Amino acid sequence: MSWIRVAFVVALAVCYSCAQACAAGAAVRLITLDCGRIDIADMDAFADDGSYKGVARRLVVPCYLIRHPKGNLLWDAGIGDQFVGPAGVTLLPGFVAHVPVTLTSQLKRLGLSTDDVGYIGFSHEHVDHIGNANAFNHAIWLLNRREHEWTMAHDGQNGEPPSLLSGAKTARLQMIEGDLDLFGDGSVSIIQAPGHTPGHQVLLVRPSGQRPILLVGDLWHSRDNYKHDRVPRFNTSRSDTIASFEKIRALARETNSKLLIAHERSDFHPVFGARWLRSPTPLRHSN
Numbered sequence: 001m002s003w004i005r006v007a008f009v010v011a012l013a014v015c016y017s018c019a020q021a022c023a024a025g026a027a028v029r030l031i032t033l034d035c036g037r038i039d040i041a042d043m044d045a046f047a048d049d050g051s052y053k054g055v056a057r058r059l060v061v062p063c064y065l066i067r068h069p070k071g072n073l074l075w076d077a078g079i080g081d082q083f084v085g086p087a088g089v090t091l092l093p094g095f096v097a098h099v100p101v102t103l104t105s106q107l108k109r110l111g112l113s114t115d116d117v118g119y120i121g122f123s124h125e126h127v128d129h130i131g132n133a134n135a136f137n138h139a140i141w142l143l144n145r146r147e148h149e150w151t152m153a154h155d156g157q158n159g160e161p162p163s164l165l166s167g168a169k170t171a172r173l174q175m176i177e178g179d180l181d182l183f184g185d186g187s188v189s190i191i192q193a194p195g196h197t198p199g200h201q202v203l204l205v206r207p208s209g210q211r212p213i214l215l216v217g218d219l220w221h222s223r224d225n226y227k228h229d230r231v232p233r234f235n236t237s238r239s240d241t242i243a244s245f246e247k248i249r250a251l252a253r254e255t256n257s258k259l260l261i262a263h264e265r266s267d268f269h270p271v272f273g274a275r276w277l278r279s280p281t282p283l284r285h286s287n
């Protein structure tokens with residue numbers, strides 16, 4: 001074989017491996033991380049038709065990492081690594097949260113640090129979705145303007161955001177006013193779906209080579225609520241909620257998307273497995 005032919009074969013091999021590596025590197029991936037549990041003594045508030053009265057339930061809490069060639073997005077920030085361990089934290093009377101494994105340790109297992117996350121966004125700003133936000137002070141914070149103004153009005157102090165979102169004072173902010181195609185290629189889109197809160201939103205992700213996925217956050221809290229379009233008593237607008245149900249169902253049909261309901265166990269498949277999902281004994285509560 002001549003040197004020219006050898007060089008040609010080597011060049012072809014390099015191109016082939018590069019093409020494979022580049023294709024892999026350019027992939028859009030959705031990774032579910034385990035960001036806690038909430039034990040609820042009485043689920044009554046989760047349906048205004050009374051169907052959950054007296055029902056106790058353990059809700060799962062995911063965070064989602066979307067890996068994109070233009071940057072990593074963390075969608076929802078869970079309960080908060082500061083509460084790791086069996087003691088838990090009482091978020092509200094009758095709502096006790098637990099963090100079985102930290103978000104930062106899961107990122108580390110993926111070879112990432114919090115500084116490798118370029119964007120952070122939230123389905124909404126309830127405490128079980130923003131707990132780790134302040135750890136991402138290098139990220140661009142995608143804040144829904146209506147949602148954030150509502151949070152500031154209800155939970156802020158003297159014009160300052162609540163402590164779990166104090167990083168908003170120094171982080172780079174990108175205010176969201178409507179639907180947003182984050183990377184400009186249709187692979188990751190923020191879609192407005194208000195009603196649970198004034199600026200609640202869902203995320204449409206198109207992972208490479210897979211069916212699109214709609215991360216619907218707390219638009220529905222369970223598969224039962226999805227099936228019967230039940231509206232929680234604590235939603236900020238019933239009519240907006242119903243309109244968002246219709247909008248997101250239509251979008252799911254149009255895009256052939258699979259829906260993932262944030263707090264639904266059967267939709268929860270964290271990449272490192274779920275710990276404490278079915279604790280055989282009641283967890284010890286404190287705080």
Ligand SMILES: [Zn+2]
Nearest residue numbers: 126128129218
């Ligand atoms: Zn929630």
